[in-house]
Amino acid sequence: MTIGDLARAAEVGVETVRFYERQGLIEKPPRLESGYRIYSAEAVDRVRFIRRAKKLGFVLKEIKELLALRLAPGTTCDRIKKRAESKIEDIDFRIRGLQDMKVALEALTDACVGRGSVGDCPILDALEKRESP
Amino acid sequence: MTIGDLARAAEVGVETVRFYERQGLIEKPPRLESGYRIYSAEAVDRVRFIRRAKKLGFVLKEIKELLALRLAPGTTCDRIKKRAESKIEDIDFRIRGLQDMKVALEALTDACVGRGSVGDCPILDALEKRESP
DNA sequence: CTTGACTCTGGACTGTGGTACGGACTTTAA
DNA sequence: TTAAAGTCCGTACCACAGTCCAGAGTCAAG
Numbered sequence: 466m467t468i469g470d471l472a473r474a475a476e477v478g479v480e481t482v483r484f485y486e487r488q489g490l491i492e493k494p495p496r497l498e499s500g501y502r503i504y505s506a507e508a509v510d511r512v513r514f515i516r517r518a519k520k521l522g523f524v525l526k527e528i529k530e531l532l533a534l535r536l537a538p539g540t541t542c543d544r545i546k547k548r549a550e551s552k553i554e555d556i557d558f559r560i561r562g563l564q565d566m567k568v569a570l571e572a573l574t575d576a577c578v579g580r581g582s583v584g585d586c587p588i589l590d591a592l593e594k595r596e597s598p
Numbered sequence: 599m600t601i602g603d604l605a606r607a608a609e610v611g612v613e614t615v616r617f618y619e620r621q622g623l624i625e626k627p628p629r630l631e632s633g634y635r636i637y638s639a640e641a642v643d644r645v646r647f648i649r650r651a652k653k654l655g656f657v658l659k660e661i662k663e664l665l666a667l668r669l670a671p672g673t674t675c676d677r678i679k680k681r682a683e684s685k686i687e688d689i690d691f692r693i694r695g696l697q698d699m700k701v702a703l704e705a706l707t708d709a710c711v712g713r714g715s716v717g718d719c720p721i722l723d724a725l726e727k728r729e730s731p
Numbered sequence: 732c733t734t735g736a737c738t739c740t741g742g743a744c745t746g747t748g749g750t751a752c753g754g755a756c757t758t759t760a761a
Numbered sequence: 762t763t764a765a766a767g768t769c770c771g772t773a774c775c776a777c778a779g780t781c782c783a784g785a786g787t788c789a790a791g
Contacts, residue, residue, distance in 0.1 A: 467767075467768075468767090468768070468769095469766095469767060469768080479767090479768085483769095483770095499768080499769085500768075500769055500770090501767085501768060501769080502768085502769090
């Protein structure tokens with residue numbers, strides 16, 4: 466498929482695909498004699514993954530690291546495993562943080578029921594007072 | 599406390615505090631006759647919250663909305679509740695996405711044990727193939 | 732009362748993640 | 762076979778989130 470097909474399938478702009486290529490997030494694809502890029506179906510998965518990860522709050526550098534977690538020649542399984550484990554830790558940290566935030570927001574909606582008034586800034590109350598150094 | 603004290607306490611730069619003020623993320627503080635900004639201890643909580651939320655992947659615009667979820671004069675409890683509920687949905691979406699990603703990474707570390715080789719890109723295998731439209 | 736650390740404003744600069752543009756070339760569908 | 766749509770490259774531009782001056786004024790310790 467051409468770059469336009471890929472862009473449509475992955476729901477990004479053509480320019481974005483070329484941008485990701487420049488940034489090393491997707492492989493340089495083979496070209497037609499005309500110079501047109503030709504992509505396989507996998508490229509769609511890859512770009513969709515980037516899109517998805519972005520929505521979850523990862524920056525391109527992190528996404529690149531996630532995509533690099535594969536068994537490429539020259540990389541040992543052990544090395545990959547270690548990197549994957551550190552990513553899992555990072556993700557756990559985020560999940561916990563989001564869960565705290567959710568609890569605080571739930572407390573806020575609860576406080577909004579039945580009573581007419583809540584504290585000045587319940588989110589700060591719920592989250593910040595108990596932050597560990 | 600002065601802006602420097604605040605910045606140290608919240609672990610950001612002085613310029614960043616002024617930047618957040620310009621962006622409306624923190625209130626304009628009272629000033630000394632000299633023009634120096636004077637902050638209360640709450641300001642530290644607020645800036646630390648911003649820092650924390652940023653690490654979790656929120657952008658400043660979203661953080662501003664989160665910080666706005668308070669009972670200010672002129673805002674009804676009902677309105678706040680609705681906004682908080684939509685934020686909770688958003689957070690749930692992120693948590694689920696991160697959990698999927700974690701499962702995929704765990705599959706990767708598992709695959710790395712005992713066997714010398716895994717598929718070409720396990721993360722994509724685990725995440726992308728089952729994406730709903 | 733001076734010296735050094737701090738703060739003020741305004742504007743310039745940086746890096747990230749794209750988006751748009753222009754002019755040339757290629758493909759496809761009528 | 763030609764017109765429309767697509768692609769190429771390079772460059773310029775944009776918003777976001779800071780970061781870093783310069784030059785002037787302020788504060789606090791010695």
